[in-house]
Amino acid sequence: MMRRAWLAISLLGLAACTSEPALEPAWSPVFDELDGTLLSAWGPSLDELWLVGGGLGAPGEALAVRHDGDRWTRIESGTDETFWWVWGSGPDDVFFVGTGGYIGHWDGASIQRMESPTTSVLFGVWGAGPNDVWAVGGDPLGAGERDLIVHYDGSTWSTVTLADPPGVALFKVWGAAADDVWAVGQRGVILHFDGRAWSASDSGVTTDLFTVTGASATDVWAVGGSPPTLLHNEGSGWSRMDNPGLAAQLNGIAVGQDGSVLVVGNNGVKWRREASGAWFDEFDQPPFLDLHAAWLAPDARDGLVVGGNFNAPAAAQRVGVAAYFGATPPSDVWAGP
């Protein structure tokens, strides 16, 4: 029975896939109707790439879709929670966080739920290594008591006591090193961990910041909105960048080692910066649904954006979309469990 479901999902989700490599970098659809919204993508390359998401209150199991270079496989998540984010230190060490304080771990064979210190939504996860992993979250409509940072030391997840809690939900965490970690959240809050403690960093804005990422300690980016907010930190503080196009809310950003940047937002907003520094506003390329996250291979030759109708309130049935930018799209082969 399960096999039938996965097959059905695959037929629906992959109906638009492409297998013919383009001659030059271009956008091409990957998924356009998964039965759950897609929220995050992670992997070292197209040969080891995860897409995650879920129903966000609508019925359905958490989405965990893996591409191994040859085929896509939907991995049984074993939970009705939604995976908000995914990060791994390697192919056999991948962490998933999400609603209800869910934390899961992929060991190369299956996703196993880990003991979590919270029931708050965990929106983001990143680690400096397998034994040094951070997750952040909270309640965007709460009064601050459920907003938190948690840490994994290789054996246990525990809540971090902040000297000066910001009182807002935190959405994402990313670091250039174990002693150079950033977290962003509502109302322009940015926190920095220097290896000893978390402290506030002046973002200069009051808009909600949804994602932080970077390529190095001197190339860190954050996005948010509304209004659309694109921040850059070259090591000396945060600066607001000019927007290369129209948008209201920016949700995700990915950065390549060569200076490439991929920004996504509501209504299919896709801003792409090439290594030369030139920006391109490609909102007019499908998909047009809200996009939540972007992924770039380290060499920036391959990019991916994911999203769906995650902004619609919970009663809505969810749909997930993904699109690829580059010259060698991922395979369109689906292998169910």
Added chain:
Amino acid sequence: MPAIRQGARHGSWRAHRGSDMPHTLGMRPGLSIVFFSVAVLAGGCDSATVDAGAEAGVDAGRDAEAAGVDAGADAGPIDCDGNVDETCPESLPYATSRCAVGLTCTFDDPNGSWEYTCPEGRWEANGVCDPMLPGACPVPRFSERCSSPFTGMISGGTVQIGPVTSADFRPFMDEELVDFTVGAQGSAMIAYRIEVGGVGVPACVRAVTTLSSPIIERVSEPRTISLLCGSSLGILGVVQRATPCPEEPAVVTLTVDVSGVGTASVNLTVPAMAFCAGFG
């Protein structure tokens, strides 16, 4: 075969078809925090029989084919004449299209089924997940999205902005109070829909929507909007946080500029809490 089109700036992108299934935003009015369902607002192109419309740039044939419906050779937008379904149609009807009160129809889906009910003379759709197959839920078939926005010009085209209801479109009244909903990341959003009039109304348009008010920064965003008989589904517009949080509802001007058709603006009264959701 899918058409190959030149991208606006870079190389080409592969248009595709056969899977252009949209999603649904449905909204029930009258709640302080509005919630959405598949039921009310669905529409889109699942049963459209519009010609692919190369001349008009209409994007409908592709969606019709995606729904397993013959696009037809030269048909206008279907069901724009107010026909009422008296019995269960052979294929999924548009949610919000007219039906006989009390009619209930079930349609198979690879991941469950769709149950259509007609409590108030219009179809409401509800996806039913298969309880025996965890993770298997019907993928929404209705959406605002479409793939080939209209690139032409409509002479005498009109644009109106109205509330999201299960009834026929009506324009907003000046400074009408609108509800808001809150997304999963805490962003407040107002919902509205548009109606496009004129000869040769397309099924897919590109628009720029703008929210402006003395208490927030003016923000414009691009959209691609599917139209059914000229009407859109629900459109969500993110409301900025205002600092300080206003004590009273504030008037926001919503402008919708539809490419090749026209522009409309309306003043809406937005509850104070929408400007500071979670921080009131």
